[in-house]
Amino acid sequence: xxxxxxxxxxxxxxxxxxxxxxxxxxxxxxxxxxxxxxxxxxxxxxxxxxxxxxxxxxxxxxxxxxxxxxxxxxxxxxxxxxxxxxxxxxxxxxxxxxxxxxxxxxxxxxxxxxxxxxxxxxxxxxxxxxxxxxxxxxxxxxxxxxxxxxxxxxxxxxxxxxxxxxxxxxxxxxxxxxxxxxxxxxxxxxxxxxxxxxxxxxxxxxxxxxxxxxxxxxxxxxxxxxxxxxxxxxxxxxxxxxxxxxxxxxxxxxxxxxxxxxxxxxxxxxxxxxxxxxxxxxxxxxxxxx
Amino acid sequence: xxxxxxxxxxxxxxxxxxxxxxxxxxxxxxxxxxxxxxxxxxxxxxxxxxxxxxxxxxxxxxxxxxxxxxxxxxxxxxxxxxxxxxxxxxxxxxxxxxxxxxxxxxxxxxxxxxxxxxxxxxxxxxxxxxxxxxxxxxxxxxxxxxxxxxxxxxxxx
Numbered sequence: 001x002x003x004x005x006x007x008x009x010x011x012x013x014x015x016x017x018x019x020x021x022x023x024x025x026x027x028x029x030x031x032x033x034x035x036x037x038x039x040x041x042x043x044x045x046x047x048x049x050x051x052x053x054x055x056x057x058x059x060x061x062x063x064x065x066x067x068x069x070x071x072x073x074x075x076x077x078x079x080x081x082x083x084x085x086x087x088x089x090x091x092x093x094x095x096x097x098x099x100x101x102x103x104x105x106x107x108x109x110x111x112x113x114x115x116x117x118x119x120x121x122x123x124x125x126x127x128x129x130x131x132x133x134x135x136x137x138x139x140x141x142x143x144x145x146x147x148x149x150x151x152x153x154x155x156x157x158x159x160x161x162x163x164x165x166x167x168x169x170x171x172x173x174x175x176x177x178x179x180x181x182x183x184x185x186x187x188x189x190x191x192x193x194x195x196x197x198x199x200x201x202x203x204x205x206x207x208x209x210x211x212x213x214x215x216x217x218x219x220x221x222x223x224x225x226x227x228x229x230x231x232x233x234x235x236x237x238x239x240x241x242x243x244x245x246x247x248x249x250x251x252x253x254x255x256x257x258x259x260x261x262x263x264x265x266x267x268x269x270x271x272x273x274x275x276x277x278x279x280x281x282x283x284x285x286x287x288x289x290x
Numbered sequence: 291x292x293x294x295x296x297x298x299x300x301x302x303x304x305x306x307x308x309x310x311x312x313x314x315x316x317x318x319x320x321x322x323x324x325x326x327x328x329x330x331x332x333x334x335x336x337x338x339x340x341x342x343x344x345x346x347x348x349x350x351x352x353x354x355x356x357x358x359x360x361x362x363x364x365x366x367x368x369x370x371x372x373x374x375x376x377x378x379x380x381x382x383x384x385x386x387x388x389x390x391x392x393x394x395x396x397x398x399x400x401x402x403x404x405x406x407x408x409x410x411x412x413x414x415x416x417x418x419x420x421x422x423x424x425x426x427x428x429x430x431x432x433x434x435x436x437x438x439x440x441x442x443x444x445x446x447x
Contacts, residue, residue, distance in 0.1 A: 022344055023370055026362045154355050
């Protein structure tokens with residue numbers, strides 16, 4: 001056989017067997033349990049790929065620092081206005097809860113983080129956040145922006161984590177309308193050629209007709225997402241199961257491709273000292289509607 | 291493998307990581323990983339080609355959450371097949387090079403689609419009958435230009 005030096009047929013057979021062996025080994029990686037897969041990927045990310053992820057983080061930081069000062073000023077003014085307008089809300093809320101004999105609302109801490117998208121194939125709905133177990137991040141923590149819900153953490157390492165945004169096929173979130181009257185589950189529906197990815201709210205009562213523009217928030221059911229984070233707005237009816245339930249298309253409040261910075265929600269245990277301390281103003285700006 | 295071919299493979303791998311990971315260009319940047327495997331394996335034995343594909347696929351799948359291993363398998367199989375192809379095709383003509391790279395890209399997408407998680411993979415028609423052929427054309431044009439520029443003296447693409 002041309003191209004192989006020396007031992008002719010025996011050598012070529014050995015080469016072919018070797019190649020088949022490596023191909024079989026590659027097939028094994030597909031069906032490995034999740035934990036070894038994550039361990040292998042982590043080693044690669046922290047070794048060969050690390051200089052490139054560091055470079056990405058550096059460039060993202062440079063771009064953020066070069067952002068128009070006027071835009072940042074306007075965002076800060078809006079945040080200040082929001083905080084000032086809701087200054088007494090927390091106290092009123094506390095008093096009302098006491099009157100109604102309600103317990104403390106579960107407290108949530110927000111951890112700001114930079115976001116990086118790998119750009120490699122098969123990672124279209126996956127992003128890396130620059131915070132991990134060392135900062136208290138755990139699997140299934142929500143990732144939010146000032147506009148609303150972005151996604152959910154999936155795999156966590158010490159210094160970083162991998163998360164999926166709402167366009168990932170495995171993303172699910174329990175949702176409700178802002179008045180708390182209608183509940184359902186939101187999941188993504190992929191459009192043709194990924195150009196029309198959108199969310200669908202399913203399982204809504206058949207008798208409850210939601211008007212377009214109705215705000216939809218996380219309901220907090222299941223505990224993975226904090227209650228009250230904006231997901232989007234009702235765009236129209238997607239499907240009706242006669243007499244049983246309706247599904248609605250939801251216009252998302254956050255477009256994942258445009259996000260470079262976000263915050264991870266970290267649940268704070270109710271009996272901890274932290275839960276009694278007020279949140280910092282910077283955290284409050286990233287919080288959803290009260 | 292000639293030093294020129296080795297340098298090409300290394301350069302393509304670094305270019306892919308720079309454009310897609312560091313700069314985050316995604317599909318806007320050509321699939322240099324695939325070109326590294328397809329062009330490099332033509333200068334290797336089947337076993338070495340498979341190992342090259344495995345290593346490059348591992349880099350590509352490092353950020354995958356739900357389909358780890360799909361690209362590793364696809365590129366390993368293509369590395370072995372690419373190396374084996376040199377026993378059947380001399381590969382000096384441009385028409386061969388264009389077809390080889392385009393077919394390689396489409397097969398890479400097909401193989402990774404086949405072993406991906408069915409719950410997360412895209413629709414067959416949209417992805418493999420429309421988007422993938424376009425990307426294959428893009429990849430083959432870029433790959434042909436690179437191969438002609440870098441490997442023209444070595445006598446084998």
